[in-house]
Amino acid sequence: MRRQVLEALEEPACEHSTNENLKVCARPKPGQASGGCSFDGAQIALLPIADAAHLVHGPLGCSGNSWEGRGSLSSGPHLYQYGLTTDLKESEIIFGGEKKLREAIGEIMERFSPPAVFVYSTCVTALIGDDLEAICREETRKWGVPVIPVNSPGFVGSKNLGTRLAGETLFQYVIGTSDPPETTPYDINLIGEYNIAGEMWEIKELLDKVGIRILSRITGDGRFQEIRWAHHAKVNMVVCSRALINLARKMEEHYQIPYFEGSFYGAGETGSSLRKIAGLLKDRELERRVEELIQEEEKKLHRDLLQYRPVLKGKKVVLYTGGVKSWSVISALQELGMEVVAVGTNKSTQEDIARIKERVGADTELIDEGGSGSILKAVRSKKADMMIAGGRNMYVALKEKIPFLEINQERHTAYAGYTGLKRLAKHIAHTLSHPVWQLAHKKAPWCEGWADDR
Amino acid sequence: MAKNVEIKDHNTLFQSEEYMKSAEKKMEFEAPCSLEEVEDTAAYLKTEEYKEKNFAREALTINPAKACQPLGAVLAALGFEKTLPFVHGSQGCVAYFRSHFARHFKEPVPTVSTSMTEDAAVFGGLRNLIEGLENAVSLYKPDMVAVSTTCMAEVIGDDLQAFIETARNEGAISKSFPVPFANTPSFVGSHIVGYDSMMKSILSYLNGREGDGEKMAAEAAEKINVIPGFEPYTGNIREAKRILDLMDVRYTILGDHSDMLDSPANGEYRTYYGGTKLSDAAYASRGKGTIALQKYSTRKTAKYIEENWGHPFIAGPIPIGIRNTDALLMRISELTGKPIPQSLKDERGRVVDAMTDSHPYLQGKRVAMAGDPDLLLGLISLSLELGIEPVHILCTNGDKEFEEEAQRLLAESPYGLDGKVYVGKDLWHLRSLLLTDPVDFAIGSTFLKFAAKDANIPLVRVGFPIFDRHHMHRYPIIGYQGTLNLLSLMVNMVLERLDEEAPGHSFDVVR
Numbered sequence: 001m002r003r004q005v006l007e008a009l010e011e012p013a014c015e016h017s018t019n020e021n022l023k024v025c026a027r028p029k030p031g032q033a034s035g036g037c038s039f040d041g042a043q044i045a046l047l048p049i050a051d052a053a054h055l056v057h058g059p060l061g062c063s064g065n066s067w068e069g070r071g072s073l074s075s076g077p078h079l080y081q082y083g084l085t086t087d088l089k090e091s092e093i094i095f096g097g098e099k100k101l102r103e104a105i106g107e108i109m110e111r112f113s114p115p116a117v118f119v120y121s122t123c124v125t126a127l128i129g130d131d132l133e134a135i136c137r138e139e140t141r142k143w144g145v146p147v148i149p150v151n152s153p154g155f156v157g158s159k160n161l162g163t164r165l166a167g168e169t170l171f172q173y174v175i176g177t178s179d180p181p182e183t184t185p186y187d188i189n190l191i192g193e194y195n196i197a198g199e200m201w202e203i204k205e206l207l208d209k210v211g212i213r214i215l216s217r218i219t220g221d222g223r224f225q226e227i228r229w230a231h232h233a234k235v236n237m238v239v240c241s242r243a244l245i246n247l248a249r250k251m252e253e254h255y256q257i258p259y260f261e262g263s264f265y266g267a268g269e270t271g272s273s274l275r276k277i278a279g280l281l282k283d284r285e286l287e288r289r290v291e292e293l294i295q296e297e298e299k300k301l302h303r304d305l306l307q308y309r310p311v312l313k314g315k316k317v318v319l320y321t322g323g324v325k326s327w328s329v330i331s332a333l334q335e336l337g338m339e340v341v342a343v344g345t346n347k348s349t350q351e352d353i354a355r356i357k358e359r360v361g362a363d364t365e366l367i368d369e370g371g372s373g374s375i376l377k378a379v380r381s382k383k384a385d386m387m388i389a390g391g392r393n394m395y396v397a398l399k400e401k402i403p404f405l406e407i408n409q410e411r412h413t414a415y416a417g418y419t420g421l422k423r424l425a426k427h428i429a430h431t432l433s434h435p436v437w438q439l440a441h442k443k444a445p446w447c448e449g450w451a452d453d454r
Numbered sequence: 455m456a457k458n459v460e461i462k463d464h465n466t467l468f469q470s471e472e473y474m475k476s477a478e479k480k481m482e483f484e485a486p487c488s489l490e491e492v493e494d495t496a497a498y499l500k501t502e503e504y505k506e507k508n509f510a511r512e513a514l515t516i517n518p519a520k521a522c523q524p525l526g527a528v529l530a531a532l533g534f535e536k537t538l539p540f541v542h543g544s545q546g547c548v549a550y551f552r553s554h555f556a557r558h559f560k561e562p563v564p565t566v567s568t569s570m571t572e573d574a575a576v577f578g579g580l581r582n583l584i585e586g587l588e589n590a591v592s593l594y595k596p597d598m599v600a601v602s603t604t605c606m607a608e609v610i611g612d613d614l615q616a617f618i619e620t621a622r623n624e625g626a627i628s629k630s631f632p633v634p635f636a637n638t639p640s641f642v643g644s645h646i647v648g649y650d651s652m653m654k655s656i657l658s659y660l661n662g663r664e665g666d667g668e669k670m671a672a673e674a675a676e677k678i679n680v681i682p683g684f685e686p687y688t689g690n691i692r693e694a695k696r697i698l699d700l701m702d703v704r705y706t707i708l709g710d711h712s713d714m715l716d717s718p719a720n721g722e723y724r725t726y727y728g729g730t731k732l733s734d735a736a737y738a739s740r741g742k743g744t745i746a747l748q749k750y751s752t753r754k755t756a757k758y759i760e761e762n763w764g765h766p767f768i769a770g771p772i773p774i775g776i777r778n779t780d781a782l783l784m785r786i787s788e789l790t791g792k793p794i795p796q797s798l799k800d801e802r803g804r805v806v807d808a809m810t811d812s813h814p815y816l817q818g819k820r821v822a823m824a825g826d827p828d829l830l831l832g833l834i835s836l837s838l839e840l841g842i843e844p845v846h847i848l849c850t851n852g853d854k855e856f857e858e859e860a861q862r863l864l865a866e867s868p869y870g871l872d873g874k875v876y877v878g879k880d881l882w883h884l885r886s887l888l889l890t891d892p893v894d895f896a897i898g899s900t901f902l903k904f905a906a907k908d909a910n911i912p913l914v915r916v917g918f919p920i921f922d923r924h925h926m927h928r929y930p931i932i933g934y935q936g937t938l939n940l941l942s943l944m945v946n947m948v949l950e951r952l953d954e955e956a957p958g959h960s961f962d963v964v965r
C-alpha cells in the first residue's frame with residue numbers, strides 16, 4: 001500500500017512534481033477546519049458505479065457518516081445507494097477484522113449477486129493490518145466475481161489523493177478485463193464526471209446529437225461492465241477534476257488513448273471540449289457537425305439568456321467551490337456577464353491555479369486559506385453581490401445575509417452544458433433578486449433609522 | 455422578474471423520444487431480469503423465509519441507523535460558551551461531522567481536527583495534537599477546547615492526558631487554558647455514548663474551577679440544572695427553558711446548543727453563539743438538583759453527578775407525551791417547591807383537547823419506528839396515549855436495558871401487545887419487517903425513507919438526522935407543545951394519505 005500511496009502522491013502529470021518544494025501534494029494543517037479524507041475521495045470516485053456493491057471495511061462511522069452524502073444519480077440499478085459496512089466492534093479491532101470481512105462479502109454475494117464488490121479500507125482496518133489484497137484475491141476466486149480492494153485509508157491524506165488512488169484501483173483491477181460487444185470510431189470515455197444532479201445525462205444528449213458515443217462512464221451513472229472495456233475508447237476526456245488525471249495518463253501509456261482535460265461548465269468550455277473530442281477523433285465530418293451544433297446551441301443560448309442579462313451584468317461574485325471546479329465555473333460566470341472578484345484555491349492544484357489566473361483579472365483575490373473567515377473577508381472587501389460555494393460554507397454566508405448559490409456535490413441542479421448554463425443564469429438571477437434580501441437588510445420598524453442597513 | 459426560460463431537467467429529459475429509445479436499447483444491452491423475475495423477487499422479499507435469512511445476517515451491516523461516538527462528543531461541546539470541539543484523529547471524520555450537522559441544522563459548525571496522517575500512525579499523534587491546539591486557539595480564539603478522539607487515535611493508543619500536559623509544558627496553550635477531553639472510539643457504542651463521555655468530561659473538568667466565589671455559590675444554590683442529552687432539536691432546549699421560566703424556576707442548562715445551532719441572520723457571522731457559561735457550569739454542583747431529560751445518553755454523566763455532586767439527580771423519561779411531561783413538571787416542582795402554574799395546566803388541557811379531536815383517525819394505526827433509545831421510549835409512550843400501536847421498534851444503538859424498559863412500557867397497554875423491540879439491528883432489517891408485517895406509517899430519521907418507500911408507507915420525520923425536510927429541529931417535540939407538534943404531524947399525515955387515496959366519491963371537506 002505504501003508504494004501506491006507514494007506513487008499517487010508524486011503523480012508526474014501533477015505539475016507540483018517539478019517543483020522541488022512541492023514534491024508531493026500538500027497535507028492538511030492540524031487544528032484547522034479541513035476537508036474530507038482519502039477514503040472519502042476514493043469512495044466519491046467509485047461509488048457512482050451504480051450496480052456494484054460498495055462495502056466499507058471499518059467501524060461504522062466511515063460508512064454511516066458518508067452514506068448517501070452525494071448527489072450522484074443512477075438511471076438504473078441502486079445498489080450503490082446501500083450503506084454497506086462491516087461495522088467493526090472492539091473485539092475485531094483486537095483480533096482483526098478479516099473473518100468478518102469475508103463473511104460480509106459472502107452475505108453481499110448471496111443477497112445481491114452484484115457484478116463486483118469494491119471493498120474500502122479505512123483508517124482502522126489499515127492500522128490493524130487486515131490484508132485486504134489477499135482476502136479480495138481469495139474471495140474473487142471463490143465467487144467468480146471481482147472483489148476489488150480499494151486501499152485508501154483516511155489518514156494517508158486528502159480527498160484528492162483518495163480520488164487518485166481510486167483511479168489506480170480502476171486501472172489495476174478493472175480496465176482492460178473485458179471487451180465491448182461493439183465499438184465505433186466515435187467512442188470516448190468520460191473520466192471524473194460523477195453525474196451529480198444528472199449532469200451527465202445532459203452532456204450525453206449533446207454528444208448524441210453529433211454522434212459521439214460514451215463508451216464508458218467513469219464513473220457517473222456507470223456500470224461495472226462498461227468500465228472493464230474502457231480501454232477500447234478512442235479518446236479520454238478528463239472532466240474538470242485533475243484528481244483522476246493519473247488514470248488518463250496511464251491509459252495513454254498503456255493503450256495509446258489520447259486524453260485531454262476539459263469542462264462542460266459554460267458555453268465556451270463546452271464548445272471547446274466538443275471541438276477537442278472531434279479533433280482527437282480525427283473526423284472531418286464530425287468536426288463539421290460539432291461546429292454546426294455549437295453555432296445552433298449558442299444562438300439559442302444567447303436568445304434565452306437575454307432576459308437574465310440585466311440582472312446579472314456586472315454583479316460581483318466570490319467563488320469558493322473548495323475544489324477543482326473553480327476555473328471552469330469562472331468562465332461560465334463571465335459569460336453571464338458577471339465579475340469574479342475572488343476565488344478559493346485552497347484545494348486547487350498548481351495547474352488549476354494557473355488556469356484560474358488565465359481567466360481572471362489581476363485584482364481578483366485568490367483565497368488560499370480555508371475557513372469561513374477568509375471567505376467573508378473577501379466578500380466584504382470586494383463588496384461582492386453574492387457568493388457561490390459548497391454546502392459547508394453556505395450557512396455562514398446566510399448569517400451575513402449574502403445571497404448564496406450552492407454549487408457542490410449536494411446540489412440538486414445540473415449546471416453543465418448549454419442547458420446547465422441557462423439554469424445557472426436563472427438560479428443566480430433568482431438568488432440575486434429574491435425579496436428575502438430586501439427583508440433581511442431592512443431594519444425592524446422599531447429600530448432607529450428604519451431603512452436599509454446597508 | 456420576467457417570465458422564466460423553460461429549461462427541462464432530467465425528470466423531463468427522460469421522457470423525450472430520443473431518451474426513451476436509447477433506454478430501450480440500453481435495456482437490451484444491460485439484459486436485465488424479466489419483469490416476472492423482478493416481481494418474483496419482490497414477492498420473495500415479503501416472505502418469512504427471506505426475513506429469517508435477513509435476520510441471520512451477522513457480518514454485514516446494511517443501512518445503519520446510528521452515528522459514531524465523536525459526533526456526539528462534538529454536539530456536547532457545542533453546548534458550552536465559546537468552546538471549540540477538537541477531534542484528535544484523521545481529518546475525514548470531522549469533515550463528515552461538520553457536514554452532518556450543517557445538513558441537519560442548516561447552520562455552520564465550527565469543529566476542527568488534528569489531521570493525523572501516516573507519520574502519526576507510526577510515531578503517535580503527539581505533534582499533531584500540540585500543533586493543532588496551538589493553531590486552533592490562535593485561529594478560532596475559543597475560551598475552551600474540548601478534545602475527543604476518533605478510532606485512529608484510539609487504535610494507536612494516544613494518551614490524551616499526557617499529550618495535553620506536554621502541550622502546556624511546551625507553551626502551545628497556557629497552563630490554565632481549559633481542555634477537557636474524552637476517549638470516543640467509533641468502534642464502541644454510538645453517538646449517544648460519545649455525547650455522554652464528553653458531557654461528563656466537561657462537567658467534571660469545570661466543576662469548582664472558578665474558585666470559591668461566594669456570590670456565585672449563593673446564586674447557584676438557588677438553581678437547578680437541566681441536561682438535555684443528545685438533542686437534535688434546538689426547539690426542545692428552548693421549550694425546556696420556556697417551561698422552566700413559566701414555572702418561575704431558576705436554572706442552568708448544562709450543554710445548551712440551542713443558540714449555537716439556531717442563530718439569527720444578523721448580518722455578521724460569529725464563530726460562537728450562546729451556550730452554557732463556563733462559570734455557571736463550574737458552580738452547577740452547588741445547585742438544588744439536576745434533571746437529565748434523557749437517560750440513555752447521560753449514563754456516565756449521571757454516575758459522576760450522583761457520586762460527586764451530593765444533590766438529587768433524576769434522569770428521563772424524555773418528556774414526550776402527556777404522562778412523561780407531567781412527570782417532568784412534578785419533579786421540577788418537587789425539587790424547587792414551585793407550584794405548577796395555571797398557564798401550563800391550561801396548555802396541558804389544550805393538548806388533551808387536541809388529542810380528543812384527532813383520536814378517531816389515529817386509533818389503531820400501526821407504526822414502525824427507529825431512532826435513539828430515549829426518543830423511542832418517548833414515542834412509544836405517546837403512541838400508547840394516542841391509541842396508536844407501535845409494532846416494529848428498531849434501535850441500532852440500544853442495549854438489553856433499553857429493550858427491557860421498552861417491553862415493559864408496551865406491556866402496560868393493550869395497544870402495545872403487538873409491539874416488538876429490535877436492538878442492534880439495521881434499517882435493512884426494518885425493511886424486511888415492513889414487508890412481512892406491514893404497518894400504516896413509519897416514524898424516524900431521513901434514512902428511513904428508503905425502507906418506507908419500498909413498503910409504500912409514509913414517513914413522519916422525527917429524530918436525527920433529518921436532511922431532506924426543513925426546520926423540523928426548530929419545533930419542539932417535548933413538553934405539551936412538543937406533544938401537540940408530534941400529534942399534528944402524525945394526524946395530518948394520516949389525513950393527507952386519506953385524501954390521496956380517496957376515490958372521487960369520498961373526497962370530502964370536513965374531518
Ligand code: SF4
Pocket residue numbers: 037038039040058061062121122123124153154155544545546547548550604605606
Ligand atoms: S478519516 Fe479514517 S476513520 Fe475517519 S472517515 Fe476517513 S477513513 Fe474513516
